[in-house]
Amino acid sequence: MNPIDTLTQLFEKFPGIGPRQARRFVQYLLVSGQGTRLEIAEVIKNLGTETSQCKRCYRWFVGKSGTCTICSNPARDLSLLFVVEKDADIEPVERSGFKGLYFVLGGTIPLASEDTQKYIRERELLKRAETESATIKEIILGLSATTEGDHTRELLAERLRASGIKISALGRGLSTGTELEYADPDTISQALGNRH
Ligand SMILES: [Zn+2]
Incomplete structure (x- = not known):
């Protein structure tokens, strides 16, 4: 399969994104140039390695400390x-x-x-x-x-x-x-x- 179709199909899996919007995203990446594409690819790659899901509230956050900044803040109201x-x-x-x-x-x-x-x-x-x-x-x-x-x-x-x-x-x-x-x-x- 060609990269344009493959990427379009990947974007279609995003919540709320239909085929037309998916094609517009691909079009944007095509005209943006290699620098932008590499930057986006790099950020996506790091999304998995630099973030984790909080063990207490289950939200995603930047860090690997187990619990997020809200859950580990002693000033929050635990009640x-x-x-x-x-x-x-x-x-x-x-x-x-x-x-x-x-x-x-x-x-x-x-x-x-x-x-x-x-x-x-x-x-x-x-x-x-x-x-x-x-x-x-x-x-x-x-x-x-x-x-x-x-x-x-x-x-x-x-x-x-x-x-x-x-x-x-x-x-x-x-x-x-x-x-x-x-x-x-x-x-x-x-x-x-x-x-x-
Ligand atoms: Zn949390």
Whole structure:
């Protein structure tokens, strides 16, 4: 197969990227010149060797220390655990001024499915709730205001009940259909204030 088609197919595997956008990316690389292509290739190569997944919250970070800068920061509030769908959700929550810790689920559960472990890190979350039940006072299920987000939140709230920890959801402020990733810090701060 020729490199143009191969690269187009690789880009099509990226989330949210269709064939037309994939071709535009390849076109961009073709006209950018060898310097840019080598720079991108080098950064991609180093992505694997210079980063790791946090053993505690499961987000990706630069470093090899086992836990990320948020999880290893002694100034964070250990009593609050904010559960997010994906890494990108953490940034707007950080900007809203949240000082607790995080847990990255890795996705949401499709409506028809109850086989939760296939889509999210449910076992890992339940284990953390169990082992830290003396420290964690509240678990905030900060899922998107979408039907899958609602479904996931309901299932998790049910399964976390045995931990005895208070379970809450983000309050009004996040409009229906909004993904946390795209919410502005003020909205998140308001939704956190109104959590129930
Ligand atoms: Zn972490």
